[in-house]
Amino acid sequence: MSELTVMTIFGTRPEAIKMCPLVRELDGRPGIRSLCCVTAQHREMLDSVMEIFGRKAHLALDIMEPRQTLTTITAKCLTGMEEVLRQARPDLVLVHGDTSTTFSGALAAFYHQIPVGHVEAGLRTYDKWSPYPEEMNRKLVGAIADLHFCPTAANRDNLRRENITQGVFLTGNTVIDALGTTVTDGFRFQEPLLNELDYTARKVILVTCHRRENYGEPMAAIMTALRRVVDAHPDTELVYPVHLSPVVQEAAHKYLDGHPRIHLIAPLAVDEMHNLMARCHLVMTDSGGLQEEAPALGKPVLVLRRETERPEAVAAGTVQIAGVEQEQIVALASRLLEDPEAYRAMAHAVNPYGDGHACRRIADAIEWHFGLRDQPPEPFGA
Ligand code: UD1
Numbered sequence: 017m018s019e020l021t022v023m024t025i026f027g028t029r030p031e032a033i034k035m036c037p038l039v040r041e042l043d044g045r046p047g048i049r050s051l052c053c054v055t056a057q058h059r060e061m062l063d064s065v066m067e068i069f070g071r072k073a074h075l076a077l078d079i080m081e082p083r084q085t086l087t088t089i090t091a092k093c094l095t096g097m098e099e100v101l102r103q104a105r106p107d108l109v110l111v112h113g114d115t116s117t118t119f120s121g122a123l124a125a126f127y128h129q130i131p132v133g134h135v136e137a138g139l140r141t142y143d144k145w146s147p148y149p150e151e152m153n154r155k156l157v158g159a160i161a162d163l164h165f166c167p168t169a170a171n172r173d174n175l176r177r178e179n180i181t182q183g184v185f186l187t188g189n190t191v192i193d194a195l196g197t198t199v200t201d202g203f204r205f206q207e208p209l210l211n212e213l214d215y216t217a218r219k220v221i222l223v224t225c226h227r228r229e230n231y232g233e234p235m236a237a238i239m240t241a242l243r244r245v246v247d248a249h250p251d252t253e254l255v256y257p258v259h260l261s262p263v264v265q266e267a268a269h270k271y272l273d274g275h276p277r278i279h280l281i282a283p284l285a286v287d288e289m290h291n292l293m294a295r296c297h298l299v300m301t302d303s304g305g306l307q308e309e310a311p312a313l314g315k316p317v318l319v320l321r322r323e324t325e326r327p328e329a330v331a332a333g334t335v336q337i338a339g340v341e342q343e344q345i346v347a348l349a350s351r352l353l354e355d356p357e358a359y360r361a362m363a364h365a366v367n368p369y370g371d372g373h374a375c376r377r378i379a380d381a382i383e384w385h386f387g388l389r390d391q392p393p394e395p396f397g398a
């Protein structure tokens with residue numbers, strides 16, 4: 017084979033954050049022609065990440081609509097990818113994680129009989145409704161994919177239980193590679209509030225909440241709990257960069273507006289987010305990515321969900337499942353804010369998700385699979 021054409025496909029903020037470092041790695045490999053295709057399932061939140069990592073899409077769909085349904089996203093991605101794949105004819109398509117873009121990108125490649133590599137493979141809750149629709153998306157992509165890049169040994173073992181044993185590589189998570197480039201000493205924020213906050217005298221609670229399975233009652237309970245926590249602790253400031261989803265915007269403003277120590281702000285650029293995380297006291301979130309990043313930065317995390325597909329940091333003691341019930345969330349947050357021992361027990365840096373070399377391993381594994389390299393990469397953690 018002369019030159020290997022590898023097409024990365026992604027469309028949402030977290031996929032972009034975790035795929036841009038890999039695109040950079042692939043761009044630097046002489047034997048690889050690297051093509052980047054975005055679906056723009058997200059628009060503003062995707063563009064911001066591409067800009068920070070200095071990447072440009074070679075091919076782009078433009079599918080975002082306000083309040084888009086899962087059916088619309090999937091159908092538009094699948095149809096749009098048809099022409100892209102017919103023209104570019106890559107040797108390998110890479111998708112990431114578990115979004116609608118991930119699933120439709122993998123399915124579109126399969127329909128064109130193009131091999132698929134799944135980055136961040138093997139995460140499972142074994143509950144098809146939580147996270148919804150992500151658990152089903154990643155299982156379906158696992159069934160389609162030829163190469164599986166697992167962040168952790170537990171992810172690899174999940175695939176083994178599904179009899180997926182070929183083409184599986186233990187690489188670490190590319191989010192840790194991303195984190196290595198964004199967090200810097202003396203970082204100055206674009207968002208003025210973040211320069212003004214006193215991170216020593218005040219306990220800054222960083223919040224994000226956006227998941228579909230939390231829409232409605234769970235989100236109302238979470239928001240009410242957050243307000244109660246801030247009310248009960250005068251030394252706290254809550255910073256919540258609110259996801260652009262209209263459903264999330266409505267809930268956040270309904271329950272959290274008009275409080276002097278609750279700051280609802282626009283979504284942050286990824287470097288701002290990572291540096292805020294590095295300075296805050298506590299993270300409360302239903303995000304997947306934050307559960308990986310905050311432990312690496314030594315910040316305790318309360319997960320605003322019933323379960324997690326990322327048990328490694330729970331086992332390491334820095335992440336706790338807080339659930340979606342008001343009383344439990346208030347109780348767990350209050351304990352961390354009031355009991356220095358409980359806080360210290362959770363606030364230590366652990367890195368079960370990667371060592372910053374995931375992108376190199378993934379690119380090496382691809383080259384090895386296609387005969388461009390003699391040896392496979394050493395597994396993460398070996
Ligand atoms: C999607 C993913 C979810 C991931 C999340 C990361 C699916 C099914 N869900 O959920 O796995 O955790 O992204 O954030 O793929 N919007 C904008 N501008 C943007 C981005 C979003 O206006 O830049 C608004 C639009 O009104 C859009 C809505 O947000 O309709 C929801 O976006 P969507 O991609 O459908 O779902 P997410 O909840 O973002």
Ligand code: UDP
Binds near residue numbers: 224258305
């Ligand atoms: N993030 C960001 N700005 C924000 C909120 C989140 O850059 O205002 C980053 C965060 O650091 C993480 C990723 O976005 O890397 C997580 O994305 P999100 O929570 O949207 O999705 P999930 O990880 O839950 O799929």
